[in-house]
Amino acid sequence: MSYKERIKNFFIRFKRLMVFGGVLALAIAVIGIVAYSSSMNVSLNTNQTVQTSAPTTVSFIMPVKDGVIVKDFSNTSLKYNSTLKQWESHKAVDIKSSDDSDVMAVMAGEIVSVENNYLKGTIITIKHNKSLQTVYSSLAEDVKVKVGDKVKQGTVIGKVSTSAKGESADGAHLHFEVLVDNVKVDPNLYLNTGDK
Numbered sequence: 001m002s003y004k005e006r007i008k009n010f011f012i013r014f015k016r017l018m019v020f021g022g023v024l025a026l027a028i029a030v031i032g033i034v035a036y037s038s039s040m041n042v043s044l045n046t047n048q049t050v051q052t053s054a055p056t057t058v059s060f061i062m063p064v065k066d067g068v069i070v071k072d073f074s075n076t077s078l079k080y081n082s083t084l085k086q087w088e089s090h091k092a093v094d095i096k097s098s099d100d101s102d103v104m105a106v107m108a109g110e111i112v113s114v115e116n117n118y119l120k121g122t123i124i125t126i127k128h129n130k131s132l133q134t135v136y137s138s139l140a141e142d143v144k145v146k147v148g149d150k151v152k153q154g155t156v157i158g159k160v161s162t163s164a165k166g167e168s169a170d171g172a173h174l175h176f177e178v179l180v181d182n183v184k185v186d187p188n189l190y191l192n193t194g195d196k
């Protein structure tokens with residue numbers, strides 16, 4: 001075999017190899033694209049599931065058994081405060097029940113503050129997650145929890161009372177607030193009042 005023939009043979013073999021290699025690379029690419037796009041679909045579906053299920057995982061119980069909302073949430077419209085004899089926004093719901101009724105955590109969380117305030121009485125704040133907090137005001141001074149306690153949904157944290165001097169004319173009740181990223185929102189969006 002002459003030197004030229006050897007070179008020719010080499011190129012012929014090389015060409016075949018290149019064609020085979022090209023087909024193989026194309027096949028791998030197609031399989032890769034199919035696998036990648038199907039995995040994208042899966043991850044896209046997972047994201048959608050997480051996004052749609054997030055709000056429904058937040059479900060409150062009523063903080064007072066047999067409690068009735070006697071004063072609703074108002075953000076821009078004003079509600080009359082019969083104690084202070086003035087019209088004001090009421091970024092909470094007032095829940096009335098029989099005197100000395102237990103007040104329960106509406107959802108599992110951690111007690112982040114227990115305070116006393118002249119107008120709002122004894123106040124307990126529970127943090128449920130990064131952005132969601134619930135605030136229970138007008139409680140009896142003798143609370144059942146302290147800062148740092150972990151509570152479950154339904155854990156008794158205190159009792160209703162008239163400790164909120166700013167709402168004492170309404171009798172013993174719970175002044176209940178819901179905060180999302182520190183903004184007071186309508187608790188009715190989360191409360192499961194049963195008959196509503």
Ligand SMILES: [Zn+2]
Binds near residue numbers: 167
């Ligand atoms: Zn109130």
